[in-house]
Amino acid sequence: MKYSKIIVVVALLLFQLGAAQEKADIVLNKASIEAKESKKNVLLVFHASWCKWCKMMEKNMNLPETQSIFGDRFVTAYVDVQERGEKKSLENPGGQELMNKYKGENAGLPFWLILNPKGEVLADSFNAKGENLGSPSTPEEVATFIAKIEKTSKLKKEEAQIIEKVFVKK
Numbered sequence: 233m234k235y236s237k238i239i240v241v242v243a244l245l246l247f248q249l250g251a252a253q254e255k256a257d258i259v260l261n262k263a264s265i266e267a268k269e270s271k272k273n274v275l276l277v278f279h280a281s282w283c284k285w286c287k288m289m290e291k292n293m294n295l296p297e298t299q300s301i302f303g304d305r306f307v308t309a310y311v312d313v314q315e316r317g318e319k320k321s322l323e324n325p326g327g328q329e330l331m332n333k334y335k336g337e338n339a340g341l342p343f344w345l346i347l348n349p350k351g352e353v354l355a356d357s358f359n360a361k362g363e364n365l366g367s368p369s370t371p372e373e374v375a376t377f378i379a380k381i382e383k384t385s386k387l388k389k390e391e392a393q394i395i396e397k398v399f400v401k402k
Contacts, residue, residue: 253312253321253322253323253324253325254324255324255325255326256311256324256325256326256327256329256330257326257330259309259310259311259324260274260276260309260311260330260347260351262309263276263307263308263309264307264347264349264350264351265349266307267306267307267347267348267349268349270307272304272305272306272307272349273305273306273307273346273347273348273349273354273384273385274306274307274308274309274345274346274347274348274349275302275306275307275308275309275344275345275346276309276311276344276345276346276347277289277290277308277309277310277311277342277343277344278310278311278312278313278327278330278331278336278341278342278343278344279310279311279312279313279341279342280312280313280314280315280322280341281312281315281319281322282315282316282319283341283342285341285342285366285367286341286342286367288367288369289342289344289366289367290310292367292398292399293308295398297394297398298394298395298398301387301391301394301395305381305384305385305386305387306346306385311324311327311330311331312324312327313327313328313331313341314328314341331343334353334356335356335358336356336357336364339357339358339364339366340364340366341366342357342366342367343356343357343364343366344356344357345357346380346381346384354383354384355380355381355383355384356380359373359376360376365377367399368399369399369400369401370400370401371396371400374395374396374399374400375396377395377399378392378395378396381395
């Protein structure tokens, strides 16, 4: 009887370890390997389950009209940070440290970067004033976002117009 209790406890601990989120550096490393193989850049997005702007950005990037625009150019990787309470287990270990490394500690969410497969930053979510664009929604924010995508990939004019139409809040 005593041994069966021990087995149950060990099994639960192993299950919790198995259910733990992947470390942030592993998420980035996998994305970088895939980006190198597919000749793309990495779009690294720091987000949280409670963040409505994070959900909006992800939704906008995954709509039928935008999914291929982003998917053809980037390997998108998400790192979960800044979770609260019982959702803390959703965080990728080391995620906040990785975000801090890229000067995102006070940026707010979502915070995103475009990196080449070697991990070099090509663009980040800061505008010229040093403010985080997050999920861009104003015409100015979306124009800056599009400029960063154009700088890091071959974006056609029609594709830029689609991004603008989807992201700008009416």
